[in-house]
Amino acid sequence: MGIHTGTPHLAEEGYVGQDVNKGARIAAAGHGGQVLLSRETRDLAGIDVLDLGEHRLKDFAEPVWIFQLGKERFPPLKTISNTNLPRPASSFVGRDNEIEEVAALLREGARLLTLTGPGGSGKTRLAIETAAALVPEFKAGVFWVGLAPLRDPALVTETIAQTLGAKNGLAEHIGERELLLVLDNLEQVVEAAAALASLAETCPNLKLLVTSRELLRVRGEVEYPVLPLAETEAVELFCARGRTEPDESVHKLCGALDNLPLAVELAAARTGVLSPKQILERLSGRLDLLKGGRDADPRQRTLRATIEWSYELLSSQERQLYARLAVFPGGCTLESAEEVAEADLDTLQSLVDKSLLRYTQQRFWMLETIREYAVERLDESGQSEELRCRHAEHFRALAEEAEPDLLRNRESYLERLEAEHDNLRAALDQLAASGEEQLDLELAAALWQFWYARGHY
Template structure:
């Protein structure tokens, strides 16, 4: 690979080194930068504003590079190539540039690698240049990746570095260990392994023997189903994730994590698996068709937190393990799936030495400085060496020295041992969580309880609205390991480990707050659903669907609660959820949600909209007779216009008619489609919005396409132009795109 230098050099004096004669040779550190999502950004802001955004990004990066003695080698579009004589200067430049770029709308991925700079005809060439470019391309916007060669030249105390493990990069034969500058969480790297495994926020400690055992069995083709069992807090998930990550090279089809904790319905297990694999799920919820279509080579599934959906998981796994020999499954659960061929590995507490090491690492991260190993060892023994209990205690070590921690925890453990027939380790963990909870202030305790309402966590705006959270209290709960924070490309999300969430939910019920908090949760997510629904046909529709998809667990929980307590919210949630599930291919769930919402809707407008959406779903499922029946029911439910039909009535009426027209188009019934268009024609001028006029013209065009076999007459071309103009005026990007095509 060679980097071209046919662009004009930047005019700033600091870039005079661009002249090939003054480019450094020998060992240099190379920095590659690239804007993430530049095409999407261009579409969002338009060419003029994008040019300004790009110029500002270039100015910030160039200025920062100059401040750190960087030399600009090449610029192509929104990407840069710099070299530095010092690895430290290069890392400091990347860190400073990201801090500045964080205040803009641009997200830039960066990669650093140190190697030999070979100059040929004024250009850098060689594998090290190639390797540096691949390191940069593996990251995400706002992320800085470093190779081991660069990390080896940095002072550990000067930079926060995170080991991301071994990765295979495109066109490089050998795997390379990658590091991240900073501790922010990002999605999995864009490397050759297909995976959605999360990158853990902390290093894996201990469990050498157990890890080797899990890896050996999970890699054994004769063991298609491996289950890690144990009570909450024993570290099943962390161990399974570590093993899966280390096995990535042995599974060319990919290694995929299926988190089941946010789910409450066992019928959704197959859907969760296919979504983790990156495919849409269609058909019956326990069907193996979608899963089978996604498995084309040896693949590993990690199905996590199965205990509350045990029957549903067992039903799906039973069907797929026998017919997909290239698929191997690892599950984590508090009890086995009890299926034939299942290999079960009970996960015990940590070895004492590992528990002490875990306590020390977490305590030092929390700010503790003086730790007596003997006291820590005794403390870990009192905590039964349970990883979660040890982490909760260590989070307090900065404020309470280990000796004081031991005294206070011992009192609580003796007090809260519970019934003797309960599992000893589970009693210890519960006592530790209870002790941590009791140390919180009143507002922290309230927030801790109320956060249990969220299924799979949520973003800050939802948490603030539902819980009246103080951000400082939320940060305090994170610092005490009672809440976790995960960074996503869109925004941070806050969540509780399932064991902790269960305890918090018990406290919520005991405090008599459950009903009111559930109502607040329902109201907020019903509002989110309504707002997203209103934007679904606009240019930024994809962005409006991203957030609800991230909060799918919360929307499901809110809908289930609203069915029992708030019919209006249930209708709003059901209408949007049904449509979202349809768009995502979750057809069985979409049909169930829409049918439940239809049963609640006695208002003609809302009831007809729900039936229209069910009709659309049935058309997509090619169930034309059912679609025709439900759309006829929608029209009947809406009733004739009469003399007092308002804007909402006509909006619903046109919506139903468009649905009927689309049904007839896909049924190739041009006569029926023409009849629907003629029914609409008298009302278009007086009652249709611009968008509805565009939809009416589109139906005329669709019918012409069917009749004329897509060789349009002059009259049809005029209709097409009119429909395209109307869709532009209405801002209906979807119709505009299709008509333009």
């Protein structure tokens, strides 16, 4: 049954017109026992219904928003282009280039494309916007499957089958259909990745767009890292959500939040009671200061909840190294990680794969919001003082090793010390705090030529 509310015209043969046709098309899209409503009827009825998304119907140029009465599961609607993509209420800011790049990868042959990045980087929204742009290109539809509630990897393919209405086997149901599946939040059931790779190989016209904080590491996977917003986009997002004008405080605030979309949006939600400058002054408690509304996903209601979701998925060995690496405020080389944090290469690689650690220009480093949570875990571990002393000794030795070459103005050592400047400052602070005045002075003496050459007065 299909119900639409509009203005029909009475002719000799009965009621006719565009609204009558719309009601008939909506009814024809459904299945036995299914009651469908147009948005116009939903708005007038004011009842709780299931949002089935926008669908293209025959004889209608624009997509039609369709809702279902009741929560019973039915196969996909029989429309020209099927989709159940959610339509976020908030506007989409920035990411134009990323949408084009992700869409191009899918058009050019990527069969299993994974959007990776830390929590709050905007993977889900990028997937939604890209998939929406691709709806006309997939004859059998574009379907969204939210996986966040799942904990059992065996339920992933079953959930996909329920979404598609597959009753006699998922691969058999998809067959050669031209279909795009958007699988959101796979990281906590990543063991299902092998089954998904097999599904993609079995169904030649199926494409999978996956969001995950962790790489799937399966055959055929193409990774697309979702980076923080560009500064201009982050500022635009803050101003759009906070209904404020950009100024120096807004630019500094977004930079301090690593330009992460979630962090920026949560900060903007505080503009009702705090100015951007006041928010910036309180960022030392950012993990709990920045909170979303009651309708926010529990995993993203605060920055703390977002990072905790990733942390809880780590093994004990990964948790230990993640906490230890917080001792490096300026990031570190592989050699420093091995010596100070007793890191092993496999665990470092795993933290990179899980988007809690980054590796660029031969250095491992964390976004500051992620490092702040790691500092808390380090302080709780009881190893904080030992690690900080080990860190200070490591970088004191580095400075003393470099000192003779600095007198000859060797550029390679200047560049190495420049890269470690934040760590060297932390070492100075640690030596002073632990009462090692003589060692503190020796470190400062070893660095004065570097400071002079690079203008760190």
